[in-house]
Amino acid sequence: MTLNVSNLTVHHGAICAINHVSLEVPTGKLAAIIGSNGAGKTTLLRTLSGLNKPTTGEITWMGDAITGVKAENLVRKGISHVSEGKSVVPELSVRENLLLGAIWRRDKKEAKQSLEEVISIFPRLGERIEQRSDTLSGGERQMLAIGRAIMAKPKLLLLDEPSLGLAPLVVEQIFQSIRDLAKTMNLTVLLVEQNAMGALKIADLGIVLNLGKVVAANQAQALIDDPAVRAAYLGY
Numbered sequence: 001m002t003l004n005v006s007n008l009t010v011h012h013g014a015i016c017a018i019n020h021v022s023l024e025v026p027t028g029k030l031a032a033i034i035g036s037n038g039a040g041k042t043t044l045l046r047t048l049s050g051l052n053k054p055t056t057g058e059i060t061w062m063g064d065a066i067t068g069v070k071a072e073n074l075v076r077k078g079i080s081h082v083s084e085g086k087s088v089v090p091e092l093s094v095r096e097n098l099l100l101g102a103i104w105r106r107d108k109k110e111a112k113q114s115l116e117e118v119i120s121i122f123p124r125l126g127e128r129i130e131q132r133s134d135t136l137s138g139g140e141r142q143m144l145a146i147g148r149a150i151m152a153k154p155k156l157l158l159l160d161e162p163s164l165g166l167a168p169l170v171v172e173q174i175f176q177s178i179r180d181l182a183k184t185m186n187l188t189v190l191l192v193e194q195n196a197m198g199a200l201k202i203a204d205l206g207i208v209l210n211l212g213k214v215v216a217a218n219q220a221q222a223l224i225d226d227p228a229v230r231a232a233y234l235g236y
Contacts, residue, residue: 101151
């Protein structure tokens, strides 16, 4: 159930946002995608989840070609995308937001079990289960956004900047939860992050994007130890 991307190119009008990107992420691995602003990280995730259409290239997941497949159909194929900005429905309660993530699932008993699993991963959500989502802190809203994605019972989880705007202690909690999710649920995870060091520390693999191209890809620890990567992306 490997994710394979081959020669993927994506344009925004005349701008080439992704330029012949190829990568492979094996099942159950957590891959951190790092790079400066404008490198194409978010565009890559949006293309993988069906929100952007590629110009050329091929994406395969679990042996199936999914290039250009609509986002709602990819959810049914086990792909969940948590976009940047702690995206939850503010006027709904925590419970209602979580159940919204299970909207495609027919087995309501399984959905209830998933709700219990999410609360076990994020106990804070259990404490706030009947609260409106707009009363939550930034960290709690991020937990809720990830929890709602988990409710769809994904096999591939795409996370865009989950640490954005959060306090350092909360970032550490979110990163640890992502690592735990990947291990306990055997999830394949693509994690886009500006917090490059934090992402690489919890990742199995690291992929560096620059101006829409993959400029480095290796085991996460190997990238941390690479002097050129440290100087350009890790700040030391």
